[in-house]
Structure formats: structure tokens, C-alpha cells
Amino acid sequence: MPKANTTPLISFTNRGLYCSAGDFYIDPWRPVDKAVITHAHSDHAKNGNKQYLCHHFTKPLLEARLGNNHYQSIGWNEVVRINGVSISLHPAGHMIGSSQIRVSHQDEVWVVSGDYKTENDGISGAFEPIRCNTFITESTFGLPIYNWLPQHDMYTQIQQWVQNNKAKKTTSILFAYSLGKAQRLLQALAMFNEPIYLHGAIWNMQMALAATGIAFPQVERITPETLREKLKGAIVIAPPGAEGTSWMKKMEPYSTAVCSGWMQVRGNARRRNTDMGFALSDHADWKGLLAAITSTGAEKVFVTHGFQSALSRYLNEQGIWSAEVKTAYGNGEEENENANSATDAINTTITTQQ
Amino acid sequence: MQQFSLLVHTLGTATKTNEKLEALATYFTTAPTKDKVWVIALFSGRRPKRMASSGVLQQWCCALASIPDWLFLECYHTAGDLAETIALLLPPPTNTTHTHKHLHEYLEQIIDLQKADEAAKQAFVTQCWLQMNTDERFVFNKLLTGGFRIGVSQKMMVNALAKTMQIPASAIAHRISGNWNPATTTYENLLSAESVTTDFSKPYPFYLAYALEQTPETLGSPEEWQAEWKWDGIRGQLIKRNNELFVWSRGEELMTDKFPEYQALLDKLPNGIVLDGEIIPAINGKPLPFAILQTRIGRKNISKKQLQDAPIAFFAYDLLEHEAQDIRHLPLAQRRLLMENIIANAQHPTLQISPVIPFTNWQSLVQTRTQSRAMLAEGLMLKRKSAPYQVGRKVGDWWKWKIDALTIDAVLIYAQKGHGRRSNLYTDYTFAVKDGDKLVSFTKAYSGLTDKEFNEVDAFVKRNAIEKFGPVRTVKPELVFEIAFEGIAASNRHKSGVALRFPRMHRWRKDKKADEINTLQDLKNLLLTYGK
Known part of the structure; x- marks a missing residue:
């Protein structure tokens, strides 16, 4: 059929990224029949789809967030065929279970990045560059002012800050998104060899992650019964939505730190009125984005959520055909620096807590 | 430099005033004295002339970063700070083993290079950049671009100095005011009691x-209070000492040369006086x-025509020094008498008395206040007759009692990201009123x-x-927002034909739709009523 030749493998619709040959959507933001999900963050994995396809590690998270649905999970590099279109998932390095989605049909290969970071954080899986004709990339931190320190250096800074707080018998409260960033902090703080206290929202996600079999340091949930004494000088991880609420009272005296890529710029840190800002991100920085894009060898690059116009223009100037695409992504977790209480899951937990 | 960079970092991130005060006090106790003088200068708005423009620094x-200009600008508009944008964009330092220089050494070099050719400037700046980490680059760029707005007020610095020197803050504030050059002033001289007597312009x-x-009734008995118009000009001090005239703005800018009309007062005024008042354009008072x-x-350069069309006068309302004596401790009533005498003797249209508004009860003053706009005043000032002249903003003896702002409902049509703590946030807006089916x-x-x-x-802008x-x-x-403003004037620089004074968002009218906003005609009517 001549029509099939002119229809791109993946098109941008008002429901999400759509593969017409396979009749499925990737990370749809409105309910559809078949949804392939890159990762469990709320702006990429929405409720109401009839069938979900995702990575094994993503499944328990979706169950915890979205409840019972028809989920099919697969491993990385495992190929499934839907209506003659081949689909496989590949590590995106963004958070546990996060995957790029490779879609191939006849001679054409497209890759949807979802959210990704190129540095291997040791728990999310190492980002795997996939050769393709067309790459759909995120651009959350798509400006050259965003250049991350190596994870090891950032962890050292965080550990030193906690150490200083301990010397002053001050509780360290770290604000981090419950899915992804919180787990990296657990990893960074494991060297203290003591229980790490969690806000209920993060505790819930941590319980869901137990199904993945990934090892984490000992954690304890903060409940109304948790004794004040135990929290003195302790390490606490809480979602950004808990910042400034009465929930923090019990931890006094405390010092706060926000862990987010946005902390790279002083103004953002000042606006948050936090004692400390650590530019620890689960997204690729500028150099990471460029390296990832180049390694796909793609002839065409579509740029979604973030600084899409700047990144797209830059790619075009570098001789890589590129266009920006408007999506509904970027209102969920780290992408939206100003949404303190990002996910609905977090909000409900906070309200039920108090 | 490291010590200063650490200070700036602490001041920028500390969330409690006490922490900042502590950091400043520590700095003033331990830093090299030459550096301290510069820090006082920088934090009170005194800075060396720029040796390179923003455009050149950008280039x-x-x-060094191998990026196109447009990408630099994208970054700048997101970071909201030029010094920081540059600090973040530069490649990693190549030479970190250099010996660290002091703050004053960098500043001296910057001053020395002001007249050098561009190649020499670029060589110096590039070399410095490649030796510094991000924090140091940020501070160094701030030295180059000026404007140290980093979360510390002058008042806080004065308090920190007062704490370290064990001198009252009011005395410190006086000593560091006025005309002094950080390159030639020593820390000891600046903060000594003599600094006040050796500088005639201070x-x-x-x-x-x-x-x-x-309500004014809460202030007590009307007899204890003096009422004046609150003028809409530039607050200033007019000084004559040693047969020289000086005019300072509240922003501590020496404005003597900007307003040549004041020179006519030189022969009319006695030596050893300081008048406090308002710099305002006026014809025949x-x-x-x-x-x-x-x-x-x-x-x-001021043309003859400008001197004719916009003649500047000084409306005096206080006298701080008389016969070379600081009289700020005297009650206002006494200072006022001395002042009126001086002005009456001078008899010159450029020097006016800001009149006292007579009133016997608060109710009549409420009436008078409604006349403010016709007087081209922003409202009234209420001052306690028995009060001394204090330092800085103090509650109790002086009150400004402004009239309600004018307002108009308008719709948001353009947005731009802000600066400083509003980095990467759409906070700078342009508004429109209706004109038929168009928006202006x-x-x-x-x-x-x-x-x-x-x-x-911000979220709305990003989506829409x-x-x-x-x-x-x-x-x-x-x-839709209700925009409040203090005044309105005709302007041919704006499409709408009006320019507003102090516009700000008074209320977000979530209850109103875009077709319910005010019209261009409404704005023109306001101009007719208030725009004289």
C-alpha cells in the first residue's frame, strides 16, 4: 500500500508516540489499547491503558503506582513482535527498569529514549547506545550549562555534608524523588552503616522495589511512633513534597539538601531556600545527550521534553537533521523543577501520613 | 581570593541571617586588610569601572567553550546571571597549581588593564579563567561585571563590621558612606572616627x-506629629562644606554634576550644612x-532646552548638620526651625521648603491625603516632632502614608525568564489591554x-x-491580572501611548476571563485624569 510508505514508523499524536504499523503507543498520556512503557515515572506511565508492556523491574513499580492492570514484562534485549513490528527494550540508565524502546519494521529502526542518563550509576543499568535511523531523545538538561560531576565526586560531597551534620548532631534531610534519586542516595549513604530513615512515600516505593532483588542498605520508615531520639543526627530521605511541612518538625535540629540537576544553577538553589543543593541528576547532561545522540548514528533526531528548541537547533547546525516535538512529558519528577509534590503517589502518601 | 569565594558561596547559600552575619564577621576578622576594604566597597555598590563589556566577555x-553565540544567550536567559553562565560554560581548568592571588590583587590588575588593548585584556581574563574552579570563576566574573547582588544587604555588612570592630552600626554606616576610593583607602582610615571629618563630601x-x-489614629495625638507631602522624586542630601557643594542620592551616588542648577545655591548657603530632601523637577516651586x-x-551632557523644560529643584525637609555640627540628635521641631531659616535666607527658586501640612485632627488629614495626586505627591509623610534623625529603616517615628495605587485589569501576553533566584522561571511578564478586538x-x-x-x-507559560x-x-x-501602579504619563516610546510608574501585579484575577479586561480607552481616561 502506498500509504504505508509515507507514514513514518512512529508518529506524534495527541495521545502519545504511535506506531501505526504495530498499532501500539509508547508512553501514551491518554488511555490506549496497547502501551509500551519506558519507565515508571508518572509522566511516562499513565493509568487507564488496556495492556502494558514494560521491563521486569518496571512491573512491580507500575503495580504499586497504578494498581492491577494487564502487564506483560520482558527483559532487556528480548524481542517481542506486535503485528509484525519488532520491539525490544534496552537499558536507559535513568532509574531502575528504565528502558529505551527499539522499534523496527522492514528496514527501518527507531529508538525512543524515554528519559536517560549516560553515566552508569550502578543500579539503573548501564545506558546502551542503539544504532538506529531515527532517535527520539529527551532534552531535560539540554543546555551546555548542565555538566555533571562524576557520580563518585558528587557522592563524596554528599557524604561529607552528612558527616558535618553528624558532628553537629544535626539530622540530615535529603529531598529526592521517591523513584530513582532516593535509591541512588541509599547507595551513596550505605557507607555510614546505619539505618536510613525514609518518608512513607519513599518507603512505599522501596517496598515495591524489593521484588527486583536489588540490594539496598537497611531502611526504616518514619511513622508517628518513631522516637525523636532515634532521628537525632540520623539520615532522612524525603520527597520534595514534604519540604517545609510540619512532618519535618520531629527531626529538629536539621539541615536540608535538595538533590536535583537543577541545583547546578545558584538561583534555583536559592529559590528552594535549602541549606544545600547537590546537582545529582538522573538525566544526561549536555555532553551526555550529545554523546548518546552521536552513538546512535541516527540520520534523524526528534527532540522532546526539555530544552528541545536549543538542542534541536544545535544538532541541525552540527549537520544532524533534527526537529522538536511537543509531548506531555516533563511534568512528573525531576523534569519539573518547580513541582514540589510531583507525583500523585507522593501527595496521597503525605496526606494520609498526617 | 579563595577566602572571598568561600564567603560569597556561604552568603549565597545560607538560609539564616545569623549564618550570613557570622560568615561576614569571620571574614572581617581574618581576611587581609586590603581585601577587607574592597569587600566593604563591593558590598556597598562601589566597584571598579568595567574593563570589558558583557558582549566581549561572552565572545x-x-x-573557549566552542559554542555559538545563540547558545550562549539561551544559557544566559536560563541561568539568569551572566557571571554564572560564563563560569558554568567554560571548559575545566587546565592549570590549578598556580599560586592563589588575593582579592585586591585581582582588582588592582582589573583596574590596571582598563586602558590596555583588548588582546591584553583577553589574555589576562582567559588565563584567570583557566586557573579557577567554578566557584572562583563566578566570583571573578562578578568582579569583572560588577553588581554584587548575592544575598547580602549593606545593612548586614554594616552590622557585621559593627560586631567585629565593637563600634555602633550607625557610626560604621556613616564612615563607609560617601566618596572614597577602595584602591587608595586603608581599612584603618576608612573605619576611623576621622574619616568623617576629613571627607567634606560625606x-x-x-x-x-x-x-x-x-489608621493614623493608632499613632496617638495629632499634635505630636508633623505631616508633609510625600514627594515623587529622588531622595537626596545637599551638602555645603568648605565652600563646596555636593548632592548625594539615596543610592549614595554623587549627583552634583548631573544637576548644574544646584551650583546657583553655592553662594546663597552657609558652610557646614547638610539638607535632607527630595530632588524633583519644579517650576516656580x-x-x-x-x-x-x-x-x-x-x-x-545637559542641553539648554532640557534645563528649561526640566529644571531641577530641591525640596528640603530636614537639616542634619548646622554650623558644621552633626545635629541629628536634636528633635525634628528644632531641626526644622534651623532649616527654614537657612532656606528663607537663601531665597532661591531652586531651593524650596517642603511645606508642613497643618492639621488638627486625623480626619482632616485623611481628607488632605486624597489631594495627593493633584499635588503630584505619592501621599503623606508623618514624622514625630520630638524624634531625632535616625539611621536606616526604623519603626516608630517616621511613616509613609501612601495613597492607594491606580489599577487596571490586563491580560498576560509575553513572558521571559527572570534573573537571580528566579533563574529558569518565567517571571517577567508583558501585559495588554483590549482595543476593539486587538490586544495592545x-x-x-x-x-x-x-x-x-x-x-x-511558569507552568502555564511552558504549556501555552x-x-x-x-x-x-x-x-x-x-x-488576567490586576496591575497596580503609582502614576501614569503620556509616552511615545510605547505602543499604547502611556508609561506607568511602579507597575506590579496586585492580584491574579482567576475569576476573570480575557475578554473582561480593561480597554485602551480606560487607560487613556486614566491618563487624562491623572497624567498631568
Whole structure:
């Protein structure tokens, strides 16, 4: 059929990224029949789809967030065929279970990045560059002012800050998104060899992650019964939505730190009125984005959520055909620096807590 | 430099005033004295002349970072700070083993290079950049670009100095005011009691009023209070000492040369006086709108025509020094008598007395206040007759009692990201009124919303941006705001034909739709009524 030749493998619709040959959507933001999900963050994995396809590690998270649905999970590099279109998932390095989605049909290969970071954080899986004709990339931190320190250096800074707080018998409260960033902090703080206290929202996600079999340091949930004494000088991880609420009272005296890529710029840190800002991100920085894009060898690059116009223009100037695409992504977790209480899951937990 | 960079970092990140005060006090106790003088200068708005323009710094940075100009600008508009943008864009340092120089050494080099050719400047700046980490680069760039607005107020610095020197803050404020050059002044001389007597131009720290939020009855008996118009000009001090005349603005800018009309007063005034008052354009003692004053600010050469159309007068309302004696401790009533005498003797149209408004009960004053706009005043000032002249903003003896602002409902049509702590947040807006089925932009406004509201508008802009013009986004005209402003004047620089004074967002009218906003005609009517 001549029509099939002119229809791109993946098109941008008002429901999400759509593969017409396979009749499925990737990370749809409105309910559809078949949804392939890159990762469990709320702006990429929405409720109401009839069938979900995702990575094994993503499944328990979706169950915890979205409840019972028809989920099919697969491993990385495992190929499934839907209506003659081949689909496989590949590590995106963004958070546990996060995957790029490779879609191939006849001679054409497209890759949807979802959210990704190129540095291997040791728990999310190492980002795997996939050769393709067309790459759909995120651009959350798509400006050259965003250049991350190596994870090891950032962890050292965080550990030193906690150490200083301990010397002053001050509780360290770290604000981090419950899915992804919180787990990296657990990893960074494991060297203290003591229980790490969690806000209920993060505790819930941590319980869901137990199904993945990934090892984490000992954690304890903060409940109304948790004794004040135990929290003195302790390490606490809480979602950004808990910042400034009465929930923090019990931890006094405390010092706060926000862990987010946005902390790279002083103004953002000042606006948050936090004692400390650590530019620890689960997204690729500028150099990471460029390296990832180049390694796909793609002839065409579509740029979604973030600084899409700047990144797209830059790619075009570098001789890589590129266009920006408007999506509904970027209102969920780290992408939206100003949404303190990002996910609905977090909000409900906070309200039920108090 | 490291010590200063650490200080700036602490001041920028500390969330409690005490922490900042502590950091400053530690710095003033331990830093090299030459550095301390510069820090006092920088934090009180005194800085060396720029040796390189922003554009040139941008070019040098782009060359090192290998990025195009447009990408630099995208970064700048997102980071909201030039010094920081450059610090973040530069490649990692190549030579970190250099010996660290002191703050004053960098500043001396910057001053030395002011007249050097561009190649020499670029070599110096590039070399410094490649030796520094991000924090140091940020501070160094701030030295190059000026404007140290990093979360520390002059008042806080004065308090820290007072703490370390064990001298009252008011004395410190006085000693570090006025005309001194950090390159040639020593720390000891600057902060010594003599500094006040050796510098003839030195102004006193201004006494500032708080806004009266309650009814005037709460102030007590009317006889204890003096009422004046609150003029809409530039607060200033007019000084004559040693047969020389000096005019200072409240921003501690020496403005003597900007307003040559004041020279006529030199022969009319006695030596050893300091008058506090308002710099306002006026003809025969009748004030002209602030917009007229604006035509004079920032001009280096003043034409004859300007002197004729926008003559500047001084409306005096206080006397701080008399016969070379500091009389700030005297009650206002006494200072006022001495002042009126001086002005009466001078008998010159350039020097006016800001009149006292007679009143016997608060109710009549409420009436008088409604006449403010006709007087080209912003409202009334209430001053306690028995009060001394204090330092800085103090509650109790001076109140400004402004009239209610004018307001108009308008729709948001353009947005741009803000600066400083508003980095990467759409906070700078342009508003429009209706003209038939068209929208006409008429003002910008950046303030008046809470952080939460700004976040909401930011999210709206990000979702509803239509077009991109450099850093500006055109936005679906949907959000309605009540814009408050202090005055309105005709202007041919704006499409709407009006210019507003102090526009800000008074309220977000979520209850109103875009077709319920005010019209261009409404704005023109306001201009007719209030725009004289």
C-alpha cells in the first residue's frame, strides 16, 4: 500500500508516540489499547491503558503506582513482535527498569529514549547506545550549562555534608524523588552503616522495589511512633513534597539538601531556600545527550521534553537533521523543577501520613 | 581570593541571617586588610569601572567553550546571571597549581588593564579563567561585571563590621558612606572616627520610613506629629562644606554634576550644612511629574532646552548638620526651625521648603491625603516632632502614608525568564489591554506574586507558549491580572501611548476571563485624569 510508505514508523499524536504499523503507543498520556512503557515515572506511565508492556523491574513499580492492570514484562534485549513490528527494550540508565524502546519494521529502526542518563550509576543499568535511523531523545538538561560531576565526586560531597551534620548532631534531610534519586542516595549513604530513615512515600516505593532483588542498605520508615531520639543526627530521605511541612518538625535540629540537576544553577538553589543543593541528576547532561545522540548514528533526531528548541537547533547546525516535538512529558519528577509534590503517589502518601 | 569565594558561596547559600552575619564577621576578622576594604566597597555598590563589556566577555567565553553565540544567550536567559553562565560554560581548568592571588590583587590588575588593548585584556581574563574552579570563576566574573547582588544587604555588612570592630552600626554606616576610593583607602582610615571629618563630601546615612498599614489614629495625638507631602522624586542630601557643594542620592551616588542648577545655591548657603530632601523637577516651586526627572537622569551632557523644560529643584525637609555640627540628635521641631531659616535666607527658586501640612485632627488629614495626586505627591509623610534623625529603616517615628495605587485589569501576553533566584522561571511578564478586538501591550511587571503563583504562571507559560522570539515567549492570552501602579504619563516610546510608574501585579484575577479586561480607552481616561 502506498500509504504505508509515507507514514513514518512512529508518529506524534495527541495521545502519545504511535506506531501505526504495530498499532501500539509508547508512553501514551491518554488511555490506549496497547502501551509500551519506558519507565515508571508518572509522566511516562499513565493509568487507564488496556495492556502494558514494560521491563521486569518496571512491573512491580507500575503495580504499586497504578494498581492491577494487564502487564506483560520482558527483559532487556528480548524481542517481542506486535503485528509484525519488532520491539525490544534496552537499558536507559535513568532509574531502575528504565528502558529505551527499539522499534523496527522492514528496514527501518527507531529508538525512543524515554528519559536517560549516560553515566552508569550502578543500579539503573548501564545506558546502551542503539544504532538506529531515527532517535527520539529527551532534552531535560539540554543546555551546555548542565555538566555533571562524576557520580563518585558528587557522592563524596554528599557524604561529607552528612558527616558535618553528624558532628553537629544535626539530622540530615535529603529531598529526592521517591523513584530513582532516593535509591541512588541509599547507595551513596550505605557507607555510614546505619539505618536510613525514609518518608512513607519513599518507603512505599522501596517496598515495591524489593521484588527486583536489588540490594539496598537497611531502611526504616518514619511513622508517628518513631522516637525523636532515634532521628537525632540520623539520615532522612524525603520527597520534595514534604519540604517545609510540619512532618519535618520531629527531626529538629536539621539541615536540608535538595538533590536535583537543577541545583547546578545558584538561583534555583536559592529559590528552594535549602541549606544545600547537590546537582545529582538522573538525566544526561549536555555532553551526555550529545554523546548518546552521536552513538546512535541516527540520520534523524526528534527532540522532546526539555530544552528541545536549543538542542534541536544545535544538532541541525552540527549537520544532524533534527526537529522538536511537543509531548506531555516533563511534568512528573525531576523534569519539573518547580513541582514540589510531583507525583500523585507522593501527595496521597503525605496526606494520609498526617 | 579563595577566602572571598568561600564567603560569597556561604552568603549565597545560607538560609539564616545569623549564618550570613557570622560568615561576614569571620571574614572581617581574618581576611587581609586590603581585601577587607574592597569587600566593604563591593558590598556597598562601589566597584571598579568595567574593563570589558558583557558582549566581549561572552565572545571570549564562547571561543573557549566552542559554542555559538545563540547558545550562549539561551544559557544566559536560563541561568539568569551572566557571571554564572560564563563560569558554568567554560571548559575545566587546565592549570590549578598556580599560586592563589588575593582579592585586591585581582582588582588592582582589573583596574590596571582598563586602558590596555583588548588582546591584553583577553589574555589576562582567559588565563584567570583557566586557573579557577567554578566557584572562583563566578566570583571573578562578578568582579569583572560588577553588581554584587548575592544575598547580602549593606545593612548586614554594616552590622557585621559593627560586631567585629565593637563600634555602633550607625557610626560604621556613616564612615563607609560617601566618596572614597577602595584602591587608595586603608581599612584603618576608612573605619576611623576621622574619616568623617576629613571627607567634606560625606553624607549621613538616610533615615527611612516604614509604610503606615494601620489608621493614623493608632499613632496617638495629632499634635505630636508633623505631616508633609510625600514627594515623587529622588531622595537626596545637599551638602555645603568648605565652600563646596555636593548632592548625594539615596543610592549614595554623587549627583552634583548631573544637576548644574544646584551650583546657583553655592553662594546663597552657609558652610557646614547638610539638607535632607527630595530632588524633583519644579517650576516656580510647583513640582513636575517624575517622568520629567527621568529625562534628566543618566544624561551626561545637559542641553539648554532640557534645563528649561526640566529644571531641577530641591525640596528640603530636614537639616542634619548646622554650623558644621552633626545635629541629628536634636528633635525634628528644632531641626526644622534651623532649616527654614537657612532656606528663607537663601531665597532661591531652586531651593524650596517642603511645606508642613497643618492639621488638627486625623480626619482632616485623611481628607488632605486624597489631594495627593493633584499635588503630584505619592501621599503623606508623618514624622514625630520630638524624634531625632535616625539611621536606616526604623519603626516608630517616621511613616509613609501612601495613597492607594491606580489599577487596571490586563491580560498576560509575553513572558521571559527572570534573573537571580528566579533563574529558569518565567517571571517577567508583558501585559495588554483590549482595543476593539486587538490586544495592545502597555506595561511589563515582574513583582507582586507569591512564589507559588509564579510557579503556576511558569507552568502555564511552558504549556501555552505560542512563539519564541529570542528569550521571549508569546503566550495564549488567558491569564488576567490586576496591575497596580503609582502614576501614569503620556509616552511615545510605547505602543499604547502611556508609561506607568511602579507597575506590579496586585492580584491574579482567576475569576476573570480575557475578554473582561480593561480597554485602551480606560487607560487613556486614566491618563487624562491623572497624567498631568
